[in-house]
Amino acid sequence: MSFIDVKxxxxxxxxxxxxxxxxxxxxxxxxxxxxxxIHSIVGENGAGKSTFIKILSGVYAPSKGEIIINSQKVKFNxxxxxxxxxxxxxxxxxxxxxxxxxMENIFVGAELEKKVMVxxxxxxxxxxxxxxxxxxxxxxxxxxxxxxxxxDASMRRIVQICKVLVGKYEVIIFxxxxxxxGSSERRRLLEVxxxxxxxxxxxxxxxxxxxxxxEISDRITVFRDGENMGTMLKKESTVxxxxxxxxxxxxxxxxxxxxxxxxxxxIFEAKDLNTERLKNINFKVxxxxxxxxxxxxxxxxxxxARAIFGIDAVESGEFYINGDRYKPKPGTSxxxxxALVPEERQEQGLVLNMDVKKNISLAYLDQLGKSSVxxxxxxxxxxxxxxxxxxxxxxxPFQIVKYLSGGNQQKVVIGRWLSGDFSLGIFxxxxxxxxxxxxxxxYHQIDMLAHKGKxxxxxxSFLPELINVTDRIIVMKDGxxxxxxxxxxxxxxxxxxxxxxGNN
Amino acid sequence: xxxxxxKTISWSEVLRKYGTVIGTIIMFIIFSLVVDRxxxxxxxxxxxxxxxxxxxxxxxxxxxxxxxxxxxSIGSVTGLVSMIFTIVLVSTSNFLLSxxxxxxxxxxxxxxxxxxxxxxxxxxxxxxxxxxxxAYGIKMLLTKGNPIFIKNPPEIFTFIGxxxxxxxxxxxxxxxxxxxxxxxxxxxxxxxxxIYAIGGNxxxxxxxxxxxxxxxxxxxxxxxxxxxxxxxxxxSRLNSGQPLAGENFLLDVIxxxxxxxxxxxxxxxxxxxxxxxxxxxxxxxxxxxxxSVPYYFQYITKGMVVIAAVMLAVVMGQKLRVKF
Numbered sequence: 001m002s003f004i005d006v007k008x009x010x011x012x013x014x015x016x017x018x019x020x021x022x023x024x025x026x027x028x029x030x031x032x033x034x035x036x037x038i039h040s041i042v043g044e045n046g047a048g049k050s051t052f053i054k055i056l057s058g059v060y061a062p063s064k065g066e067i068i069i070n071s072q073k074v075k076f077n078x079x080x081x082x083x084x085x086x087x088x089x090x091x092x093x094x095x096x097x098x099x100x101x102x103m104e105n106i107f108v109g110a111e112l113e114k115k116v117m118v119x120x121x122x123x124x125x126x127x128x129x130x131x132x133x134x135x136x137x138x139x140x141x142x143x144x145x146x147x148x149x150x151x152d153a154s155m156r157r158i159v160q161i162c163k164v165l166v167g168k169y170e171v172i173i174f175x176x177x178x179x180x181x182g183s184s185e186r187r188r189l190l191e192v193x194x195x196x197x198x199x200x201x202x203x204x205x206x207x208x209x210x211x212x213x214x215e216i217s218d219r220i221t222v223f224r225d226g227e228n229m230g231t232m233l234k235k236e237s238t239v240x241x242x243x244x245x246x247x248x249x250x251x252x253x254x255x256x257x258x259x260x261x262x263x264x265x266x267i268f269e270a271k272d273l274n275t276e277r278l279k280n281i282n283f284k285v286x287x288x289x290x291x292x293x294x295x296x297x298x299x300x301x302x303x304x305a306r307a308i309f310g311i312d313a314v315e316s317g318e319f320y321i322n323g324d325r326y327k328p329k330p331g332t333s334x335x336x337x338x339a340l341v342p343e344e345r346q347e348q349g350l351v352l353n354m355d356v357k358k359n360i361s362l363a364y365l366d367q368l369g370k371s372s373v374x375x376x377x378x379x380x381x382x383x384x385x386x387x388x389x390x391x392x393x394x395x396x397p398f399q400i401v402k403y404l405s406g407g408n409q410q411k412v413v414i415g416r417w418l419s420g421d422f423s424l425g426i427f428x429x430x431x432x433x434x435x436x437x438x439x440x441x442x443y444h445q446i447d448m449l450a451h452k453g454k455x456x457x458x459x460x461s462f463l464p465e466l467i468n469v470t471d472r473i474i475v476m477k478d479g480x481x482x483x484x485x486x487x488x489x490x491x492x493x494x495x496x497x498x499x500x501x502g503n504n
Numbered sequence: 505x506x507x508x509x510x511k512t513i514s515w516s517e518v519l520r521k522y523g524t525v526i527g528t529i530i531m532f533i534i535f536s537l538v539v540d541r542x543x544x545x546x547x548x549x550x551x552x553x554x555x556x557x558x559x560x561x562x563x564x565x566x567x568x569x570x571x572x573x574x575x576x577s578i579g580s581v582t583g584l585v586s587m588i589f590t591i592v593l594v595s596t597s598n599f600l601l602s603x604x605x606x607x608x609x610x611x612x613x614x615x616x617x618x619x620x621x622x623x624x625x626x627x628x629x630x631x632x633x634x635x636x637x638x639a640y641g642i643k644m645l646l647t648k649g650n651p652i653f654i655k656n657p658p659e660i661f662t663f664i665g666x667x668x669x670x671x672x673x674x675x676x677x678x679x680x681x682x683x684x685x686x687x688x689x690x691x692x693x694x695x696x697x698x699i700y701a702i703g704g705n706x707x708x709x710x711x712x713x714x715x716x717x718x719x720x721x722x723x724x725x726x727x728x729x730x731x732x733x734x735x736x737x738x739x740s741r742l743n744s745g746q747p748l749a750g751e752n753f754l755l756d757v758i759x760x761x762x763x764x765x766x767x768x769x770x771x772x773x774x775x776x777x778x779x780x781x782x783x784x785x786x787x788x789x790x791x792x793x794x795x796s797v798p799y800y801f802q803y804i805t806k807g808m809v810v811i812a813a814v815m816l817a818v819v820m821g822q823k824l825r826v827k828f
Contacts, residue, residue: 311710334713348711351704353771362701363712365694372693416712 008035009071010202011056011087011171016065018051026051026226029065033171033202038193040205040213043223044246045297045461049206052223053173056204057089058082069170086170090177094156098149103131105148106162134165137199138192154185158192165199172196173204178212179298190216208296210239210500222246243496247463255443259471260450262287266323267455268338268424270308273317277303278479281317285424285455290446292470292487293459296499300479301459302343305426308457309333309340322423334363339417341410343428343459349413350401357383357397359412364420386415391441407438414445425449426457431465443469463492463499475499524766524777524816528784535791542791549673553741555786556679557582557734561753562760562778563686564730567723569761569773570690572703573621574628575727577636578757581613582750584639585735590652590745599658607732613639614728618721636754643747652745665740675737682730686775699723700772755806756785762813785809 012032018025026048033039043049054060056067058079067074069085076082096105107127114123131144140158148156157177164172174193178186193216196203207213213220220237222229222245229245265287273281278300285291293301306312308319310328319326326336333340342348350359360383361368369375383397390411394404401412410430417425427446431439446456446469460466466473467487475483475498483498519526536543561578568575585606592602613635620631654661667674690696698719702709709716734753739745763784764777785806792802 309711330710330713331715340711342711347705348707351701351708353704354701358697358701362697362709362714365697368694372695374692374694374697 009033010035010069012068014066014068016052016055016067017063018048018055018060019063024063024226026055029223029228031221031228031231033204035200035202036197037218038197038203038205038216040207040217040220041223042207042210042213042220042242042246044463046225047223047246048226049223050175051226053089053175053204053206056082056087056171056173058087084168086168087173088164088167088169088171089173089175090157090160090164092176092179094153094160096148096156096159099147101145101147102142102151102159102162103127103144105159106131106134106166108163110163110167130166131162134162137165137195138162139195140192152185154181154189157181157189161192161196169201171202171204173206175206176208176297177205178207178209186212208298208500210242210497213242214239239497239501240493243493243500247492247496255440255465255468257290257443257447257450257469259289261289261471262453267321268308268457269318269320270304271318271320273304273307273319274315275303275307275312276315277312278307281307281481283474283481285457287453287455288450289472290450290456290458290470292466292473293457293476294463294466294473294495294499295461295476297461299476299499301461301476302428303479304476305340305342305428305457305459308424308426309338337421337423338426339363339420339422339424340426341413341417341428341430343432345406345410345413350409352402353400355398355400356387356392356394356404356412359401360386360397360415360419363416367420382419383415386418390415390418390445405434407434407441410434410438410442414442418445422454424455424457426459428459429461430458431460431462439465463495467492467495477501521768524763524784525780528780528787531784531787535787539791539794542794547790547794549671549676551786551790552676552679553673554790555782556673556675557737558753558756558760558786559679559779559782560682560730560734560737561727562757562764562782563682563775564727565757565761566686566764566773566775566778567690567699567726570696570703571699571720571723572706573720573723574632575617575724576629576633576754577613577617577639578727578731579751579754580636580640580643581610581728581731582735582738582753583747584613584643585609585732586739586750587643587647587652587745587747589736589739590654591646593657593661594652594654597656597658599661603736606736607729610728610730610732610735611725612728613731614725615721617728618724621724622717622720647745647747649747651747654739654743654745657740657743661740662743663740665737665742675741678733678737682733683775683779690775695719695722703772755810756782756789759785759806759810759813762810766813766816781813 009032013029016029017027029052041049041052051060055062058076058081061077074085076085097108100108112123112127112130113120114126128144135142138158138161142151142155142158148159178189181189190212193203193205205213205217214234214237217234219231219233220242221231222242224246232241263286266284267287268285270281270283281304283291293304295301303312307314308328310330310333314328319328321336321338324336326332346352351362357379361379365374368379380397386392387394387397392408392411392415394408401409404412414430430442446458450456458466458470470487473485473487473495474481475485475495477499485495541547561582565575565578588609589602589606592605593599596602617632617635620626620635621628663674665675669677690699698709698714701712701714702716702719706716735750738749742749760778760781761773763781764773765771767777767780768774788805788809789802792805
């Protein structure tokens with residue numbers, strides 16, 4: 001061993017893999033982590049990062065391969081056993097108790113006790129000492145008596161880190177620790193993580209923000225389609241190099257479409273839209289145009305759909321559909337001609353216990369007969385036509401939708417809007433979790449709708465499909481529109497850099 | 505082979521949909537055999553008349569529960585409406601006025617429930633339970649807990665609870681009318697469809713453009729209306745305003761409507777099922793009373809029936825959509 005490589009290896013994996021239903025979502029991962037090192041893992045959604053973390057933290061058992069800690073082969077059956085070996089995770093969701101103070105939160109589940117007479121009571125003095133020690137390690141001043149709901153988001157992260165520090169730790173995994181933070185809070189958190197290096201902990205850092213990865217890491221590993229695409233030292237890495245390793249997809253549809261955009265007619269316009277999560281959004285959708293919205297998780301893509309449709313409260317902004325100004329409220333939006341295929345088809349799209357025809361007729365019920373009584377004949381016929389047109393695999397209009405497959409369920413939601421006449425169709429991740437055949441059916445459907453002169457907003461975190469299906473791609477980051485691309489002229493790499501890139 | 509499989513499936517299907525109805529028939533036969541004078545024309549009509557109020561409130565409650573809600577105020581509000589109805593009738597001798605005021609009181613309570621639960625988002629149980637407590641307090645305040653007897657009642661007033669059309673008691677006709685209208689609204693109209701959609705998946709209903717708060721409000725108004733009608737029948741039957749009458753309706757109605765989820769379909773509350781559920785509860789009340797079973801034992805039986813109904817609903821794979 002050379003003198004330069006003095007740092008001890010603390011954790012490594014050998015051919016680690018995980019299989020779900022015959023699909024290897026993670027395959028042959030070989031990675032190592034040294035003491036006092038920050039090792040980042042980057043990759044697109046579905047690249048296998050979270051599966052990898054879940055194996056290390058004991059949530060999933062690996063389907064093959066080995067985990068080695070301090071030169072010992074280890075196996076753990078659950079989160080607790082993994083934690084006992086010193087693998088600790090700072091989760092993306094902040095799971096603190098708001099009405100407990102900082103100290104109480106740090107010791108939740110690991111309370112320090114002392115014996116008074118025969119009963120154990122909480123040892124506040126010792127807890128305070130240990131908590132203070134942890135905060136000092138991180139170089140942070142924080143009042144231990146403050147309630148957690150009164151401290152800011154970065155401080156809550158720091159409390160989460162303290163929870164790790166008061167216990168045993170060898171490896172600390174940070175899963176997207178900065179996503180919800182503002183830029184100054186982000187800076188502080190990165191500083192804290194840097195301080196942790198001095199404690200000789202091995203740090204695995206997961207982030208979508210390439211700038212921050214380049215800033216903090218010693219080494220960077222790229223995952224793609226469940227495989228390790230290579231590990232680089234920080235000094236050899238550039239944004240371009242990382243992104244080109246991240247993209248490139250196996251087995252993807254070669255669906256292509258021609259633009260039918262009519263720039264003379266604006267179907268939809270949002271002016272100066274602001275919500276809690278969105279800042280100064282301005283954009284138009286023209287007749288026959290398919291506008292893609294791209295961005296990483298948390299960039300505000302779904303929030304745009306929700307604001308336009310009227311699910312989330314709008315702080316300010318003007319909305320026009322076919323030149324008419326409207327106030328977003330779900331009922332009004334539907335009447336004005338907006339259709340929304342929501343991101344979560346089971347939770348937001350369907351009434352699972354109802355049959356196909358009832359789910360299809362739900363939004364345009366008023367069209368089924370003039371009176372308040374439902375015209376059942378028309379309802380059934382419409383459903384039958386749509387089942388045939390959309391090639392929905394079902395036993396018929398009377399089948400309960402919970403028994404359909406994901407792709408067919410999604411088609412039912414789309415069928416709902418096709419049963420009426422809308423002007424603007426918003427598709428939020430319409431192909432998530434469905435098979436390739438159903439995906440292509442949905443692309444064709446979107447193409448057909450554009451040909452019929454509708455305006456389409458297509459939200460997706462899967463860039464290749466946006467490039468194939470849309471006429472224009474709007475890129476979002478931190479609730480703002482940061483760039484706009486013509487998918488015919490720009491490459492996936494350029495768009496991806498805009499999505500991931502930091503503040504430049 | 506194929507035939508055999510089909511047959512077993514259809515049998516389990518029949519049991520799933522009609523098991524409770526079959527159980528009701530068996531119970532009816534047992535009571536007829538065991539209880540003297542149970543299976544007589546007179547007693548059966550009495551049973552129907554007794555269950556009319558329960559059925560009407562249960563139908564109203566079915567609307568609330570179909571939309572995924574719950575209404576704990578019904579018991580106390582029945583008494584409140586009855587007392588206000590009686591007070592107005594006694595002091596003005598104007599039937600129409602007292603009738604209208606009774607309806608308005610029920611609808612107002614429904615509106616208050618809806619405001620708290622649908623618009624301010626209080627949990628259904630807490631909001632409506634508290635409203636019920638307020639209603640209880642108000643009726644005690646108005647009457648100091650004493651019944652008010654109605655001397656020289658108008659004919660039309662007496663007819664509502666005690667009259668007959670041919671051989672059929674008028675409350676039974678009211679019950680059947682309320683039942684048929686409820687079934688019609690829930691299963692044939694756009695209103696009913698939207699109510700079931702909200703109960704099935706509130707979030708998806710919002711995403712389909714349905715004004716969830718508005719429709720939930722309508723269900724509470726229907727529940728309030730049903731309470732008013734039942735209270736008027738009750739007052740007429742008793743020929744007096746009894747402040748504590750009606751308190752028992754709450755558990756009976758919950759039992760009836762939970763039983764309805766085990767009948768006729770996909771585990772949704774439904775009006776026809778609530779009718780059968782009311783019949784089961786009333787049959788128990790009637791039969792056990794005729795057997796001289798002490799009233800405390802009847803409470804035990806009813807509690808067990810509620811537990812059995814809810815368990816049946818859970819076992820049959822229907823999630824209980826009640827929000828706590």
